[in-house]
Amino acid sequence: MIIHRIKTDVKHYQWIAPNITEDLMYNYLVFDGLSKTKSWNAIEWYILDSNQRSGNFFNINSGVLAFDSAVFNSDLFSILEMAGEILPIKIEDKSLYALNVMETINMLDQEKSTFDYYDDGSKGRILKYKFHNRIPTSPIFKIPETLQGEILTYSKVKDKQDEFYYLYKKLEFTGLLFEELYSS
Numbered sequence: 001m002i003i004h005r006i007k008t009d010v011k012h013y014q015w016i017a018p019n020i021t022e023d024l025m026y027n028y029l030v031f032d033g034l035s036k037t038k039s040w041n042a043i044e045w046y047i048l049d050s051n052q053r054s055g056n057f058f059n060i061n062s063g064v065l066a067f068d069s070a071v072f073n074s075d076l077f078s079i080l081e082m083a084g085e086i087l088p089i090k091i092e093d094k095s096l097y098a099l100n101v102m103e104t105i106n107m108l109d110q111e112k113s114t115f116d117y118y119d120d121g122s123k124g125r126i127l128k129y130k131f132h133n134r135i136p137t138s139p140i141f142k143i144p145e146t147l148q149g150e151i152l153t154y155s156k157v158k159d160k161q162d163e164f165y166y167l168y169k170k171l172e173f174t175g176l177l178f179e180e181l182y183s184s
Contacts, residue, residue: 008059031063055175083140
Protein backbone atom coordinates (compact mmCIF):
# COMPACT_ATOMS: atom_id res chain seq x y z
CA MET A 1 0.00 0.00 0.00
CA ILE A 2 1.24 3.46 -0.92
CA ILE A 3 -0.38 6.62 0.48
CA HIS A 4 0.00 9.82 -1.54
CA ARG A 5 -0.83 13.41 -0.68
CA ILE A 6 -2.74 15.00 -3.58
CA LYS A 7 -1.66 18.56 -4.26
CA THR A 8 -2.51 21.00 -7.01
CA ASP A 9 0.40 22.02 -9.22
CA VAL A 10 0.27 25.72 -8.39
CA LYS A 11 3.53 26.52 -10.19
CA HIS A 12 2.23 25.45 -13.60
CA TYR A 13 -1.59 25.57 -13.56
CA GLN A 14 -4.32 28.08 -12.83
CA TRP A 15 -5.81 29.12 -9.51
CA ILE A 16 -9.46 30.05 -9.17
CA ALA A 17 -11.21 32.09 -6.48
CA PRO A 18 -14.77 33.03 -5.58
CA ASN A 19 -15.89 36.56 -6.41
CA ILE A 20 -17.34 37.29 -2.94
CA THR A 21 -16.83 39.49 0.08
CA GLU A 22 -14.30 38.50 2.72
CA ASP A 23 -16.99 37.59 5.29
CA LEU A 24 -18.18 34.74 3.02
CA MET A 25 -14.70 33.34 2.26
CA TYR A 26 -14.78 30.71 5.02
CA ASN A 27 -17.72 28.89 3.46
CA TYR A 28 -16.07 28.73 0.04
CA LEU A 29 -12.44 28.12 0.99
CA VAL A 30 -12.47 25.84 4.06
CA PHE A 31 -13.22 22.18 3.42
CA ASP A 32 -13.34 20.29 6.70
CA GLY A 33 -15.18 17.10 5.78
CA LEU A 34 -18.65 18.51 6.53
CA SER A 35 -21.41 18.92 3.97
CA LYS A 36 -21.58 22.17 2.02
CA THR A 37 -24.57 21.47 -0.24
CA LYS A 38 -27.00 23.66 1.75
CA SER A 39 -24.65 26.64 1.95
CA TRP A 40 -23.07 26.38 -1.52
CA ASN A 41 -24.59 28.97 -3.84
CA ALA A 42 -24.07 29.51 -7.54
CA ILE A 43 -21.69 32.45 -7.26
CA GLU A 44 -19.26 33.69 -9.87
CA TRP A 45 -15.65 32.55 -9.69
CA TYR A 46 -12.64 33.93 -11.54
CA ILE A 47 -9.18 32.83 -12.67
CA LEU A 48 -6.50 34.46 -10.52
CA ASP A 49 -3.65 34.12 -13.02
CA SER A 50 -4.79 33.68 -16.58
CA ASN A 51 -1.14 33.53 -17.74
CA GLN A 52 -0.81 30.05 -16.23
CA ARG A 53 -1.90 26.99 -18.18
CA SER A 54 -5.41 25.65 -17.78
CA GLY A 55 -5.22 22.07 -16.53
CA ASN A 56 -7.96 19.60 -15.75
CA PHE A 57 -7.57 20.37 -12.04
CA PHE A 58 -7.43 23.88 -10.57
CA ASN A 59 -6.22 25.22 -7.26
CA ILE A 60 -8.79 26.77 -4.90
CA ASN A 61 -7.27 26.02 -1.52
CA SER A 62 -5.80 23.01 0.23
CA GLY A 63 -8.35 20.40 1.20
CA VAL A 64 -10.42 20.61 -2.00
CA LEU A 65 -10.08 19.42 -5.58
CA ALA A 66 -11.54 21.58 -8.38
CA PHE A 67 -11.85 19.97 -11.80
CA ASP A 68 -13.20 20.53 -15.29
CA SER A 69 -15.90 18.88 -17.39
CA ALA A 70 -13.40 16.46 -19.00
CA VAL A 71 -12.82 14.92 -15.55
CA PHE A 72 -16.55 15.10 -14.77
CA ASN A 73 -17.31 13.07 -17.92
CA SER A 74 -14.50 10.53 -17.43
CA ASP A 75 -14.04 7.20 -15.66
CA LEU A 76 -12.46 9.15 -12.81
CA PHE A 77 -15.79 10.76 -11.87
CA SER A 78 -17.22 7.73 -10.03
CA ILE A 79 -14.15 7.70 -7.76
CA LEU A 80 -14.54 11.42 -7.05
CA GLU A 81 -18.23 10.95 -6.31
CA MET A 82 -17.47 8.16 -3.81
CA ALA A 83 -15.24 10.53 -1.83
CA GLY A 84 -17.83 13.21 -1.09
CA GLU A 85 -19.92 15.99 -2.61
CA ILE A 86 -19.53 17.41 -6.09
CA LEU A 87 -20.27 21.14 -6.00
CA PRO A 88 -20.76 23.26 -9.14
CA ILE A 89 -18.49 26.21 -9.89
CA LYS A 90 -19.49 28.85 -12.42
CA ILE A 91 -16.51 30.54 -14.01
CA GLU A 92 -16.70 32.55 -17.20
CA ASP A 93 -17.89 30.16 -19.92
CA LYS A 94 -16.65 26.98 -18.20
CA SER A 95 -18.35 24.43 -16.02
CA LEU A 96 -16.06 23.45 -13.18
CA TYR A 97 -16.69 21.41 -10.06
CA ALA A 98 -15.31 21.20 -6.53
CA LEU A 99 -14.91 17.91 -4.69
CA ASN A 100 -15.68 18.32 -1.01
CA VAL A 101 -13.98 15.19 0.38
CA MET A 102 -16.11 13.80 3.19
CA GLU A 103 -14.54 10.33 3.41
CA THR A 104 -12.51 10.59 6.62
CA ILE A 105 -10.83 7.61 8.24
CA ASN A 106 -8.82 7.30 11.42
CA MET A 107 -5.85 5.43 10.01
CA LEU A 108 -2.80 7.44 11.12
CA ASP A 109 -0.70 5.39 13.54
CA GLN A 110 -0.10 7.99 16.25
CA GLU A 111 2.51 5.87 18.01
CA LYS A 112 4.70 5.23 14.98
CA SER A 113 4.28 8.58 13.19
CA THR A 114 6.72 11.40 13.91
CA PHE A 115 5.40 14.84 14.85
CA ASP A 116 6.79 18.30 15.24
CA TYR A 117 5.99 19.74 18.67
CA TYR A 118 5.10 23.25 19.78
CA ASP A 119 6.88 24.93 22.69
CA ASP A 120 4.00 23.98 25.00
CA GLY A 121 4.52 20.28 24.18
CA SER A 122 1.42 19.82 22.02
CA LYS A 123 1.65 18.01 18.69
CA GLY A 124 2.23 20.05 15.56
CA ARG A 125 2.49 18.96 11.96
CA ILE A 126 3.24 15.39 10.96
CA LEU A 127 6.88 14.94 9.92
CA LYS A 128 6.76 11.22 9.08
CA TYR A 129 3.55 9.34 8.36
CA LYS A 130 2.84 5.76 9.46
CA PHE A 131 -0.57 4.23 8.82
CA HIS A 132 -2.65 1.38 10.20
CA ASN A 133 -3.76 -1.08 7.56
CA ARG A 134 -7.30 0.38 7.40
CA ILE A 135 -8.46 0.89 3.84
CA PRO A 136 -11.13 3.52 3.20
CA THR A 137 -13.99 2.65 0.86
CA SER A 138 -13.07 5.59 -1.35
CA PRO A 139 -9.56 5.84 -2.84
CA ILE A 140 -9.72 9.60 -2.06
CA PHE A 141 -9.94 10.40 1.64
CA LYS A 142 -8.83 12.55 4.56
CA ILE A 143 -7.55 11.81 8.02
CA PRO A 144 -8.75 13.71 11.12
CA GLU A 145 -5.30 15.12 11.91
CA THR A 146 -5.07 17.08 8.64
CA LEU A 147 -8.75 17.38 7.76
CA GLN A 148 -8.73 20.96 6.46
CA GLY A 149 -5.45 20.80 4.60
CA GLU A 150 -4.73 17.43 3.03
CA ILE A 151 -6.40 15.11 0.59
CA LEU A 152 -4.91 11.63 0.40
CA THR A 153 -5.17 8.69 -1.97
CA TYR A 154 -3.81 5.18 -1.99
CA SER A 155 -2.35 2.99 -4.70
CA LYS A 156 -1.42 -0.68 -5.01
CA VAL A 157 -4.41 -1.68 -2.88
CA LYS A 158 -7.28 -2.42 -5.27
CA ASP A 159 -7.60 -3.11 -8.96
CA LYS A 160 -5.89 -0.29 -10.89
CA GLN A 161 -9.19 0.72 -12.53
CA ASP A 162 -10.57 1.45 -9.04
CA GLU A 163 -7.72 3.69 -7.91
CA PHE A 164 -7.59 7.44 -8.38
CA TYR A 165 -3.79 7.61 -8.75
CA TYR A 166 -3.70 5.08 -11.58
CA LEU A 167 -6.69 6.48 -13.51
CA TYR A 168 -5.44 10.06 -13.26
CA LYS A 169 -2.14 8.99 -14.85
CA LYS A 170 -3.76 6.68 -17.41
CA LEU A 171 -6.21 9.36 -18.58
CA GLU A 172 -3.33 11.89 -18.75
CA PHE A 173 -5.09 14.57 -16.74
CA THR A 174 -3.13 17.61 -15.61
CA GLY A 175 -2.96 19.95 -12.65
CA LEU A 176 -2.14 17.62 -9.77
CA LEU A 177 0.99 16.37 -8.03
CA PHE A 178 1.27 13.24 -5.92
CA GLU A 179 3.64 13.19 -2.95
CA GLU A 180 4.36 9.76 -1.52
CA LEU A 181 3.90 9.85 2.26
CA TYR A 182 4.01 6.18 3.14
CA SER A 183 4.72 2.77 1.65
CA SER A 184 4.28 -0.64 3.24
